[in-house]
Amino acid sequence: MAITGATGNVGRALVETLAAAGVPLTATARGITDAHLPEGVRALPSDLTDPETLRPVLEGADALFLQSGGPSAFLIDPPRLLDTVKRSGVRRVVLLSSQGVATRPESASHGRTARVIEDAVRESGLDWTILRPGGFASNAFAWAESARTRREIAAPFADTGLPVIDPADIAEVAAVALREPGHNEAVYDLTGPERVTPRDQAEAIARALGEPVRFTEQTRAEARAQMLHFLPEPVADTTLSILGTPTEAEQRISPTVEHITGHPPRTFTTWASRNITAFR
Numbered sequence: 001m002a003i004t005g006a007t008g009n010v011g012r013a014l015v016e017t018l019a020a021a022g023v024p025l026t027a028t029a030r031g032i033t034d035a036h037l038p039e040g041v042r043a044l045p046s047d048l049t050d051p052e053t054l055r056p057v058l059e060g061a062d063a064l065f066l067q068s069g070g071p072s073a074f075l076i077d078p079p080r081l082l083d084t085v086k087r088s089g090v091r092r093v094v095l096l097s098s099q100g101v102a103t104r105p106e107s108a109s110h111g112r113t114a115r116v117i118e119d120a121v122r123e124s125g126l127d128w129t130i131l132r133p134g135g136f137a138s139n140a141f142a143w144a145e146s147a148r149t150r151r152e153i154a155a156p157f158a159d160t161g162l163p164v165i166d167p168a169d170i171a172e173v174a175a176v177a178l179r180e181p182g183h184n185e186a187v188y189d190l191t192g193p194e195r196v197t198p199r200d201q202a203e204a205i206a207r208a209l210g211e212p213v214r215f216t217e218q219t220r221a222e223a224r225a226q227m228l229h230f231l232p233e234p235v236a237d238t239t240l241s242i243l244g245t246p247t248e249a250e251q252r253i254s255p256t257v258e259h260i261t262g263h264p265p266r267t268f269t270t271w272a273s274r275n276i277t278a279f280r
């Protein structure tokens with residue numbers, strides 16, 4: 001089995017889940033080394049924008065977890081990539097896509113690019129499953145530095161809630177879809193178990209720290225200026241729209257994680273407690 005994006009939030013958790021189950025794995029990302037991985041997992045670097053680099057990764061694999069490319073997704077040639085995957089002998093692909101394909105189809109950053117990759121997967125002739133998570137609990141890592149150094153968290157739209165999902169739950173759904181029958185041609189919307197606001201998240205981090213954390217509500221303009229330091233303008237604007245004026249679909253809580261894994265999705269409080277060292 002091959003796992004792309006293996007150093008990311010979902011890929012890392014998926015590698016740990018499958019390795020613990022004794023599944024033979026090759027894990028890949030641009031700068032991956034053995035130090036990133038559990039013992040016994042093979043590390044091979046690759047770049048999804050150059051499908052030829054995937055050939056050694058896919059050797060002997062019957063299933064592939066395909067991370068859709070993140071910020072560089074628009075540089076991928078999806079038909080060429082999927083052709084390489086198919087010719088390697090892989091029979092099943094589980095694609096990590098985005099809720100935005102359905103909720104923000106007009107957005108190049110959140111909808112259109114991911115849809116092109118989804119379409120290539122559907123048309124590949126392979127067995128496929130598509131995962132469309134909403135916002136990640138791990139986006140809260142953006143607050144880690146200010147929480148560590150100033151015990152402060154600043155965010156816009158303080159009281160607008162979204163059902164953010166723990167990447168570990170996405171990984172567990174992916175592990176089931178990769179290993180078990182019954183998930184071919186399924187598209188799974190994935191969310192956490194409850195809507196949480198930025199203020200709620202800051203309070204959860206404070207409880208896990210056992211110390212007060214001051215929450216400051218940013219204006220949209222302040223948040224946008226901060227985002228533009230690391231995000232392209234269209235991505236920042238669409239992200240702010242989701243955070244500030246989410247659609248009904250973006251606020252809907254999905255039962256899929258529990259249906260697939262047999263347990264309720266993890267809460268943000270659980271995520272914060274498990275990752276609190278980043279905020280200390």
